[in-house]
Amino acid sequence: MSVNEGKELRIIGFLCNWCSYAGADTAGVGRFAQPTDLRIVRLPCTGRINPLFIVRAFMNGADGVLVSGCHPRDCHYSEGNFYARRRLEVLKALLPVIGVDPGRFEYTWVSASEGQRWRSVVTSFTEQVHALGPMPGFKSGTSLDMCLCHMDQTQAL
Amino acid sequence: MNIGVFVCHCGSNIAGTVDTEAVAKAALNFREVVFATDTMYACSEPGQAGIVDAIKTYDLDGVVVASCTPRMHEATFRRTLERAGLNKYMFEMANIREHVSWVGKDKEANTRKAEELVHMAVEKLRRNDYLEAGEFDINKRVMVIGGGVAGIQAALDCADGGLEVVLVEREPSIGGKMSKLDKTFPTVDCSSCILGPKMVDVAQHPNITLYTLSEVDSVKGFVGNFDVTVRRKAAYVDWDACTGCGECATKCPSKKTPDRFNEFIGTTTAINIPFPQAIPKKASINPEACIMLTKGKCGACAKACPTEAIRFDQQDELVTEQVGAIIAATGYDLFDFTKYGEYGGGRYPDVITSMQYERLLSASGPTEGHIKRPSDGTEPKDIVFIQCVGSRDKSIGRPYCSGFCCMYTAKQTILTKDHMPDSQSYVFYMDIRSPGKNYDEFTRRAMEEYGARYIRGRVSAIQPKNGRYLVKGADTLLGQQVEIEADLIVLAVGAEAAKGAGELAEKLRISYDPYGFFLEGHPKLKPVETNTAGIYLAGSCQGPKDIPSSVAQGDAAAAKVLALFSKDKLASDPQVSGVKLVRCIGCGKCESVCPFGAIEMIDFRGMPKASVVETVCQGCGVCTAACPQGAIQLRHFTDNQILAEVNTLCL
Numbered sequence: 001m002s003v004n005e006g007k008e009l010r011i012i013g014f015l016c017n018w019c020s021y022a023g024a025d026t027a028g029v030g031r032f033a034q035p036t037d038l039r040i041v042r043l044p045c046t047g048r049i050n051p052l053f054i055v056r057a058f059m060n061g062a063d064g065v066l067v068s069g070c071h072p073r074d075c076h077y078s079e080g081n082f083y084a085r086r087r088l089e090v091l092k093a094l095l096p097v098i099g100v101d102p103g104r105f106e107y108t109w110v111s112a113s114e115g116q117r118w119r120s121v122v123t124s125f126t127e128q129v130h131a132l133g134p135m136p137g138f139k140s141g142t143s144l145d146m147c148l149c150h151m152d153q154t155q156a157l
Numbered sequence: 158m159n160i161g162v163f164v165c166h167c168g169s170n171i172a173g174t175v176d177t178e179a180v181a182k183a184a185l186n187f188r189e190v191v192f193a194t195d196t197m198y199a200c201s202e203p204g205q206a207g208i209v210d211a212i213k214t215y216d217l218d219g220v221v222v223a224s225c226t227p228r229m230h231e232a233t234f235r236r237t238l239e240r241a242g243l244n245k246y247m248f249e250m251a252n253i254r255e256h257v258s259w260v261g262k263d264k265e266a267n268t269r270k271a272e273e274l275v276h277m278a279v280e281k282l283r284r285n286d287y288l289e290a291g292e293f294d295i296n297k298r299v300m301v302i303g304g305g306v307a308g309i310q311a312a313l314d315c316a317d318g319g320l321e322v323v324l325v326e327r328e329p330s331i332g333g334k335m336s337k338l339d340k341t342f343p344t345v346d347c348s349s350c351i352l353g354p355k356m357v358d359v360a361q362h363p364n365i366t367l368y369t370l371s372e373v374d375s376v377k378g379f380v381g382n383f384d385v386t387v388r389r390k391a392a393y394v395d396w397d398a399c400t401g402c403g404e405c406a407t408k409c410p411s412k413k414t415p416d417r418f419n420e421f422i423g424t425t426t427a428i429n430i431p432f433p434q435a436i437p438k439k440a441s442i443n444p445e446a447c448i449m450l451t452k453g454k455c456g457a458c459a460k461a462c463p464t465e466a467i468r469f470d471q472q473d474e475l476v477t478e479q480v481g482a483i484i485a486a487t488g489y490d491l492f493d494f495t496k497y498g499e500y501g502g503g504r505y506p507d508v509i510t511s512m513q514y515e516r517l518l519s520a521s522g523p524t525e526g527h528i529k530r531p532s533d534g535t536e537p538k539d540i541v542f543i544q545c546v547g548s549r550d551k552s553i554g555r556p557y558c559s560g561f562c563c564m565y566t567a568k569q570t571i572l573t574k575d576h577m578p579d580s581q582s583y584v585f586y587m588d589i590r591s592p593g594k595n596y597d598e599f600t601r602r603a604m605e606e607y608g609a610r611y612i613r614g615r616v617s618a619i620q621p622k623n624g625r626y627l628v629k630g631a632d633t634l635l636g637q638q639v640e641i642e643a644d645l646i647v648l649a650v651g652a653e654a655a656k657g658a659g660e661l662a663e664k665l666r667i668s669y670d671p672y673g674f675f676l677e678g679h680p681k682l683k684p685v686e687t688n689t690a691g692i693y694l695a696g697s698c699q700g701p702k703d704i705p706s707s708v709a710q711g712d713a714a715a716a717k718v719l720a721l722f723s724k725d726k727l728a729s730d731p732q733v734s735g736v737k738l739v740r741c742i743g744c745g746k747c748e749s750v751c752p753f754g755a756i757e758m759i760d761f762r763g764m765p766k767a768s769v770v771e772t773v774c775q776g777c778g779v780c781t782a783a784c785p786q787g788a789i790q791l792r793h794f795t796d797n798q799i800l801a802e803v804n805t806l807c808l
Contacts, residue, residue, distance in 0.1 A: 074663055083779050083782070112668050
């Protein structure tokens with residue numbers, strides 16, 4: 001793939017089990033070649049995603065984060081993706097505030113049958129992240145410590 | 158914790174583009190991994206035996222298999238762990254086939270990606286807990302949505318198997334598309350003669366409750382315990398009193414009502430029984446055509462009715478049914494033939510659809526089985542059939558083959574010759590697709606014995622000419638243009654998803670493909686299941702099907718339901734949410750976001766706390782993301798586990 005000629009970047013995908021993860025499987029079964037940068041974290045539903053997972057990913061040096069779930073109204077749990085949409089929309093608006101280029105984050109809907117669409121989502125998002133280049137490092141002592149603090153509390157559970 | 162890692166070659170599927178040996182070697186460096194190996198086919202008998210042996214030899218507490226998608230074999234390997242005496246939730250899978258080897262060409266990059274996916278799985282597994290499944294009761298009733306041949310078959314099979322069945326049909330009568338057909342291929346036997354008795358069986362079966370003129374309003378609950386609300390639309394007739402005598406229809410003055418059952422060829426009355434074999438044989442009023450309901454005067458039917466069954470003030474009624482499983486059998490619709498402007502459908506009265514032609518052929522149709530041109534009622538002599546109207550055409554968004562059109566066109570040419578021996582049929586086709594049992598023989602009979610002239614090519618235009626029609630097309634086998642003068646043109650329209658299929662799928666929480674057909678659990682291995690437990694598919698709602706396939710799928714769906722109900726209790730999935738009471742502040746956010754009402758607020762030593770009803774929780778994790786305290790955690794997908802995966806990838 002053209003985007004892969006340079007160095008691979010670190011892109012994390014959070015995918016719901018029922019639509020997009022299955023859609024990525026469908027793309028695999030169909031042998032739709034894609035860039036190899038993306039690694040997928042499988043979740044039951046996009047509604048499971050705490051926006052702070054995405055913040056954490058960026059803080060730890062991810063170059064891009066992609067969230068994908070079922071098309072609105074087509075959620076296996078009836079309304080999980082509506083919750084996700086609200087939270088992720090807020091997150092997208094917040095990313096510039098914490099110093100992350102919003103172009104590094106995307107959320108989208110891909111159904112289980114849309115292997116071809118998954119390929120194009122992955123390819124264009126990877127190209128988009130490559131155009132932005134590697135993630136610049138964070139300075140310590142910023143307001144992001146708040147986020148980390150919350151995360152560490154949670155992790156201490 | 159002792160972790161074992163098994164990297165599958167899957168023949169050359171994975172090993173072709175991933176260095177599986179290197180992945181296994183790299184895995185030995187991950188924390189708590191005490192054993193790692195690559196294996197030819199992890200899912201095969203020797204592959205699974207190897208896992209069981211390693212669990213015993215190395216005293217493993219958890220296993221990671223790097224192979225195909227967990228949606229394929231997670232359950233398989235969990236059973237392997239159980240056989241070796243491990244808790245089956247101490248298992249994680251890294252998807253290095255669908256997500257790596259099949260989509261990437263670069264072996265080095267693939268190998269690195271596979272290693273990282275295994276590393277993520279190991280880190281997640283290190284935080285897994287032993288989970289134990291509970292069990293819950295099931296309600297052994299089943300709802301079948303759609304009363305076509307697939308739904309009828311499924312309902313009868315379930316009812317014969319001793320289950321209580323609720324059959325819901327949108328139209329006033331069951332029977333579906335098959336009840337409109339005159340004859341069926343490839344045997345040319347009478348459609349209503351084979352379907353009619355089955356419809357009667359449905360009506361008379363003590364285990365079947367039939368709701369016609371009804372639609373599913375909402376679906377709540379989960380496998381074993383669904384609550385389905387059905388909207389019973391007003392028929393404006395008390396069906397308990399109606400005897401189906403038909404006296405009302407003879408007196409109805411509104412005789413120009415479009416006839417839905419006859420595909421809008423011919424007219425009917427505003428109050429009618431849709432066809433002679435209708436089940437239930439009850440009259441209903443079309444509210445758009447009834448003079449009493451639109452203008453407030455008339456009432457001729459009420460005066461004529463011997464049992465005083467007419468109710469002009471009847472309202473829709475909502476009924477809630479508790480069932481344990483649902484079979485969707487909502488069928489298909491026919492393509493809107495007016496979308497092809499060059500064929501003149503909708504503009505020229507003698508360009509009709511195959512289903513309209515079927516009604517003309519039928520003895521119970523508007524012409525009593527005599528083929529008459531809609532424009533002037535004369536008998537046509539030259540008839541042109543055009544295939545693939547709304548099939549295999551990307552430009553109109555119907556790239557798929559509808560499957561049965563080749564066959565029904567052949568049948569119609571045969572019936573045409575039987576009805577009118579001196580007629581001539583012409584068929585414009587793209588390919589003949591007749592792969593069923595006795596199907597190819599049948600299309601050949603149409604050509605050879607019945608003299609239908611098959612012309613391979615598309616039609617470019619149809620023009621009226623002296624009361625007839627000039628059909629211009631290409632014969633791509635001869636490589637020349639052809640022109641045929643025809644009296645009647647029949648468009649072999651393809652199938653598309655039924656109207657409202659998408660909305661129903663959303664109510665049932667099942668997936669559908671870009672064309673609106675419902676998605677099966679697996680295209681090969683789960684053809685009648687959906688991804689939602691307890692919901693099954695039958696017939697053309699899953700994709701265009703002929704009658705034998707629809708019946709077979711109806712049988713299969715019923716078999717699945719009977720198998721599901723063969724147990725008294727079902728095991729509940731323990732991958733549900735749980736509350737850490739110490740952290741819970743009783744804010745109630747989780748309760749208000751839960752789509753299933755699975756969280757209730759309890760009083761714990763005088764303080765409000767959240768509590769999860771585990772049999773109702775479906776494990777989506779919306780509550781976990783909403784909790785400001787991190788107090789409610791979705792088991793198996795906890796914050797710690799997901800963050801561990803993120804950290805593995807980034808640090």
